[in-house]
Amino acid sequence: MAQITLANIAHSYAPAASPSDLALKELNHTWQDGGAYALLGPSGCGKTTLLNIISGLITPSRGRVLFGDQDVTDIPTEQRNIAQVFQFPVVYDTMTVFENLAFPLRNRGGRRAEIRARVELVARMIGLDDLLHRRARGLNPDIKQKISLGRGMVRESVNAILFDEPLTVIDPHMKWELRTQLKSLHREFGHTMIYVTHDQTEALTFADKVVMLHQGQVVQIGSPEALFERPEHSFVGHFIGSPGMNFIDARVAGRSAFIAGCEIALAQDYGIPSGHTQLGIRPEYIRLTDGDGLPAEIKGIEDVGHRRIVRAGVAGFDLNVVLPGGGGGELPGARLHFPPEHIGIYQDQWRIEGQSP
Amino acid sequence: MKGKIDNNRAWLLVLPVLALVMFSAVIPLMTVVNYAFNDTFGNNQFFWNGWGWFEEMLQSERLHAALGRQLLFTGIILLIEIPLGIVVALNMPKKGFWASLCLILMALPLLIPFNVVGTIWQIFSRVDIGLLGRAMAALGIDYNYTSDPLDAWVTLIIMDVWHWTSLVALLCYAGLQSIPGAYYQAARIDQSSRWNVFRYIELPKLSGVLSIAILLRFIDSFMIYTEPFVVTGGGPGNATTFLSIDLVKMAIGQFDLGPAAAFSLMYFLVILLISWVFYTVMVARDGEGEP
Numbered sequence: 001m002a003q004i005t006l007a008n009i010a011h012s013y014a015p016a017a018s019p020s021d022l023a024l025k026e027l028n029h030t031w032q033d034g035g036a037y038a039l040l041g042p043s044g045c046g047k048t049t050l051l052n053i054i055s056g057l058i059t060p061s062r063g064r065v066l067f068g069d070q071d072v073t074d075i076p077t078e079q080r081n082i083a084q085v086f087q088f089p090v091v092y093d094t095m096t097v098f099e100n101l102a103f104p105l106r107n108r109g110g111r112r113a114e115i116r117a118r119v120e121l122v123a124r125m126i127g128l129d130d131l132l133h134r135r136a137r138g139l140n141p142d143i144k145q146k147i148s149l150g151r152g153m154v155r156e157s158v159n160a161i162l163f164d165e166p167l168t169v170i171d172p173h174m175k176w177e178l179r180t181q182l183k184s185l186h187r188e189f190g191h192t193m194i195y196v197t198h199d200q201t202e203a204l205t206f207a208d209k210v211v212m213l214h215q216g217q218v219v220q221i222g223s224p225e226a227l228f229e230r231p232e233h234s235f236v237g238h239f240i241g242s243p244g245m246n247f248i249d250a251r252v253a254g255r256s257a258f259i260a261g262c263e264i265a266l267a268q269d270y271g272i273p274s275g276h277t278q279l280g281i282r283p284e285y286i287r288l289t290d291g292d293g294l295p296a297e298i299k300g301i302e303d304v305g306h307r308r309i310v311r312a313g314v315a316g317f318d319l320n321v322v323l324p325g326g327g328g329g330e331l332p333g334a335r336l337h338f339p340p341e342h343i344g345i346y347q348d349q350w351r352i353e354g355q356s357p
Numbered sequence: 358m359k360g361k362i363d364n365n366r367a368w369l370l371v372l373p374v375l376a377l378v379m380f381s382a383v384i385p386l387m388t389v390v391n392y393a394f395n396d397t398f399g400n401n402q403f404f405w406n407g408w409g410w411f412e413e414m415l416q417s418e419r420l421h422a423a424l425g426r427q428l429l430f431t432g433i434i435l436l437i438e439i440p441l442g443i444v445v446a447l448n449m450p451k452k453g454f455w456a457s458l459c460l461i462l463m464a465l466p467l468l469i470p471f472n473v474v475g476t477i478w479q480i481f482s483r484v485d486i487g488l489l490g491r492a493m494a495a496l497g498i499d500y501n502y503t504s505d506p507l508d509a510w511v512t513l514i515i516m517d518v519w520h521w522t523s524l525v526a527l528l529c530y531a532g533l534q535s536i537p538g539a540y541y542q543a544a545r546i547d548q549s550s551r552w553n554v555f556r557y558i559e560l561p562k563l564s565g566v567l568s569i570a571i572l573l574r575f576i577d578s579f580m581i582y583t584e585p586f587v588v589t590g591g592g593p594g595n596a597t598t599f600l601s602i603d604l605v606k607m608a609i610g611q612f613d614l615g616p617a618a619a620f621s622l623m624y625f626l627v628i629l630l631i632s633w634v635f636y637t638v639m640v641a642r643d644g645e646g647e648p
Contacts, residue, residue, distance in 0.1 A: 055542075055546065057542050057545075076545070077542070077545045077546055078545050078546070078548050082546065083546060084542065084543065084546050086539040086542070086543065087539070088537070088539070090537075090539050090540055090543040092557040092558065092561075093561045093562075094557060094561045095557060103547055103549070103557075104546075104547040104548065107547055107548040107549055107550070107553070108548055148543070151543075151547065152546075
């Protein structure tokens, strides 16, 4: 095992591409040995490209890939010693479950007894020990996906296990179980795991660190908490959370923001930022009040059982407000209060930091 | 069931098809059945013969020999065409201009009418004017399909391989194209050898199209008539007299209509039986795969 470094990686599927054609824009990142990472982003943002660059199925147009100190950019997949679990289960249909799991080891010429021991250990870990002598053909998709996962785990020396949206074809109730199992496998074996998904719940529950991709560019790398509390880019704000973060055009001056002539206090001094300035706040943090606050037009209320989502209009912008607890009842008021510590200021979509007093 | 109108008039719509099938299949078949169970001296006078013709045919050495030749021929062409078709499909370009070109070239033999294929090979192999025959003679190889049984067999087998391997190859090609790339990527990650990729990924995924290819080639070659008729006419002697050729000789060469009718009914049932077995095995195997 080793840490994986991506140095100035960029990739384009078209030869001699201009910067706008890049499927993946220039990127520097080190994946720590033993970390659990998620690559999160919408379809077509370059997640799979990045994954395939690490596994060696794609050679990047620019930059180097390092495993530890070794430059593996030009080393083929076969020799990189990584494992990959694909979007839909890839199993060898005519083999038994045991033969499937043993296949990578047999190809590398392991000793019979060792292979058997290792396969049995891994099969126990992922709960396949009852099925070892069943033929893989005809098993359920979630079991097949466990087999592909197991094929990745049987090699002890594997540098990293890459997951390419592995739960896409799995039934919802099995998703939860498999995800939990992945986490415990990670704790048990300590492999570096990189998990590609467009599902924020999967990413946030699985990973210690989430890498957010947007149009081939890494917009934020951080813990699930950081992505939620301090999105670095308005895209992250929109993408994470349900509903996503609210953004409203605002004029910012020092410690105040002005929306439709109304002053809102800020926690930091931002000076006078240039460009397109927006105020961002999570729906969960907005409070409805009948006291001081931004006057809003209540456009509708959605009751989703454990909470209510209020749609409010302010100065031509639509905002979501989340109220805890379902059921009916009067709204506390029609004015919006933004707690200063939860407000972010965005300049041309990127979060800016102000001066604390 | 409540509210459902029982209306059987819809069956009337099937009548035209029924009439067509009657004229094109059932009535001719019944004529054959009639001949199979009766004897006639012409003049449309028939005498009941029961199972007589069938018993005679089942014991006929001539028919046994034709059946033996037929099985040998079908076996040999299956053994050549199926593996060769797979190899060709594996080596065809996967996309782009060359893939299209290959597909067109491969499809050409399939588009040529059977008697034209026979004529092409008949002339091509002739020792006096044919390109192949003359070339063999020039190389000092004693080759003459009109007089040497082995040469006749080789010619017919090569002709059939030339004519039909494309079908197997095209079916396999379609099968190979439908294998998702992830399988190959997984195999690379597992450090699988090329042979294992074929053995554990490609062959299992091809099993469906391969069973269809085998079935089609079996039926077609078991009924082969036109090409050997044009090339060798069943000769030299009876060396290439396969079932169909023998049947036609018997029916309209010798006018033994009774035995020929019994023969053709059994011939029909054998093919039906084998196709049914194939179909059952295929369906059973497909079903086993589903969760």
